[in-house]
Amino acid sequence: MRDAYTDQLDAIRDDLLTMTRLVGEAVSKATQALLDGNAQLAEQVISEDEAVDVLRVRIEEESFDLLALQNPVAGDLRMLVASLRMVGEFERMGDLSVHIAKIARLRVPEVAVPDELVPTIARMSAVAEVMVAKVGHIIADSDVAAAEELEQVDEEMDRLRRSSFRELLGSDWKHGVEPAVDIALLGRYYERIADHAVSIARRVVFLVTGEQPTYLD
Amino acid sequence: MRDAYTDQLDAIRDDLLTMTRLVGEAVSKATQALLDGNAQLAEQVISEDEAVDVLRVRIEEESFDLLALQNPVAGDLRMLVASLRMVGEFERMGDLSVHIAKIARLRVPEVAVPDELVPTIARMSAVAEVMVAKVGHIIADSDVAAAEELEQVDEEMDRLRRSSFRELLGSDWKHGVEPAVDIALLGRYYERIADHAVSIARRVVFLVTGEQPTYLD
Numbered sequence: 383m384r385d386a387y388t389d390q391l392d393a394i395r396d397d398l399l400t401m402t403r404l405v406g407e408a409v410s411k412a413t414q415a416l417l418d419g420n421a422q423l424a425e426q427v428i429s430e431d432e433a434v435d436v437l438r439v440r441i442e443e444e445s446f447d448l449l450a451l452q453n454p455v456a457g458d459l460r461m462l463v464a465s466l467r468m469v470g471e472f473e474r475m476g477d478l479s480v481h482i483a484k485i486a487r488l489r490v491p492e493v494a495v496p497d498e499l500v501p502t503i504a505r506m507s508a509v510a511e512v513m514v515a516k517v518g519h520i521i522a523d524s525d526v527a528a529a530e531e532l533e534q535v536d537e538e539m540d541r542l543r544r545s546s547f548r549e550l551l552g553s554d555w556k557h558g559v560e561p562a563v564d565i566a567l568l569g570r571y572y573e574r575i576a577d578h579a580v581s582i583a584r585r586v587v588f589l590v591t592g593e594q595p596t597y598l599d
Numbered sequence: 600m601r602d603a604y605t606d607q608l609d610a611i612r613d614d615l616l617t618m619t620r621l622v623g624e625a626v627s628k629a630t631q632a633l634l635d636g637n638a639q640l641a642e643q644v645i646s647e648d649e650a651v652d653v654l655r656v657r658i659e660e661e662s663f664d665l666l667a668l669q670n671p672v673a674g675d676l677r678m679l680v681a682s683l684r685m686v687g688e689f690e691r692m693g694d695l696s697v698h699i700a701k702i703a704r705l706r707v708p709e710v711a712v713p714d715e716l717v718p719t720i721a722r723m724s725a726v727a728e729v730m731v732a733k734v735g736h737i738i739a740d741s742d743v744a745a746a747e748e749l750e751q752v753d754e755e756m757d758r759l760r761r762s763s764f765r766e767l768l769g770s771d772w773k774h775g776v777e778p779a780v781d782i783a784l785l786g787r788y789y790e791r792i793a794d795h796a797v798s799i800a801r802r803v804v805f806l807v808t809g810e811q812p813t814y815l816d
Contacts, residue, residue: 446680453670463663466683551777559779560768566780570787 387452401437401472402518408479413507416486419493427483434476438469464589471578478571494564496557506542506572513579524590529583539576543569618654618689619735625696630724633703636710644700651693655686681806688795695788711781713774723759723789730796741807746800756793760786
């Protein structure tokens with residue numbers, strides 16, 4: 383009986399890692415669709431998000447069943463509570479990738495991002511993808527030190543977002559309102575993906591240490 | 600012992616209702632600060648958000664302690680699991696009100712919202728405030744029917760957001776890039792507040808019925 387219980391806990395962790403991988407792929411593909419004006423790839427991101435939602439429901443149900451039937455304590459209880467919160471964050475990261483894909487789709491055959499902002503958006507995506515990959519490592523290895531480092535990576539996202547605002551509000555901006563609105567919303571979506579990664583990392587700190595990390599924002 | 604346990608469950612529900620009230624006030628004040636260009640009121644929204652964060656931590660700790668010590672089952676277990684998820688949503692609603700207040704503060708002594716969009720933004724806020732108030736009622740009375748109705752109220756928010764986009768992307772738009780970006784982001788913030796309200800209502804459905812409502816988006 384104890385073995386089945388351990389297997390169930392391992393299955394939840396494996397499902398969390400699968401969610402991490404799917405979300406990382408979604409961010410990467412959504413950005414590619416955006417920068418290439420690729421409607422087909424955008425559609426793929428939108429339809430593949432269902433797999434993330436299915437995993438959310440499955441992890442929630444598995445965690446709930448373990449809470450109900452096994453009376454977990456200490457570290458196991460913290461893991462289940464953290465998982466219940468983390469799946470919500472992953473689901474949102476998937477949704478945000480869908481939002482990016484929808485902006486890509488809306489502008490096809492044009493590309494939503496003006497040439498001079500392509501490096502900024504590409505870098506935002508790269509930072510988000512690195513953060514998602516690090517989250518996978520943090521969950522797999524319960525790596526508290528890496529969780530703390532993630533906050534520094536997030537600072538680059540904040541800098542990129544400020545730099546994109548300077549560009550679209552500057553006197554040189556010649557693309558008008560629609561691309562400016564697209565860039566402002568895209569910046570918001572990438573920033574939120576990064577925020578969720580930080581938030582998941584904080585849940586891992588709680589899971590391992592039993593301490594709530596101080597919430598900075 | 601059983602009485603202390605019931606008291607603790609009641610205390611969590613009371614704290615959730617306090618969070619609901621604080622978030623409703625934050626949305627209302629942030630909108631007033633925005634439409635009046637009132638920096639002092641914007642600052643108040645920003646500083647008062649800490650009370651929401653404090654409640655989040657308290658509810659999480661209380662819920663965790665009950666899970667660890669009391670082995671709750673059935674409805675009580677669902678309530679604690681739902682509470683752990685709901686506090687995250689309320690915290691985000693508070694953060695989104697802070698984002699609205701920060702746009703207000705950034706534009707003082709100007710007003711971020713051009714005259715012709717004041718009715719749309721005021722209505723977005725009114726819809727968000729109604730939804731937050733309904734969420735309080737839904738939590739207090741475990742009202743599943745009201746939770747289902749909330750999805751219809753949310754449709755007005757979607758219509759308002761689309762209408763604001765038509766306006767700022769229309770050929771009549773004469774305010775340039777900055778107010779357009781402000782309106783796009785403000786619309787996003789109000790829409791997300793409404794989404795969180797719907798999401799909390801769905802958690803109450805799960806709490807009462809034990810069934811996960813179908814996730815629509």
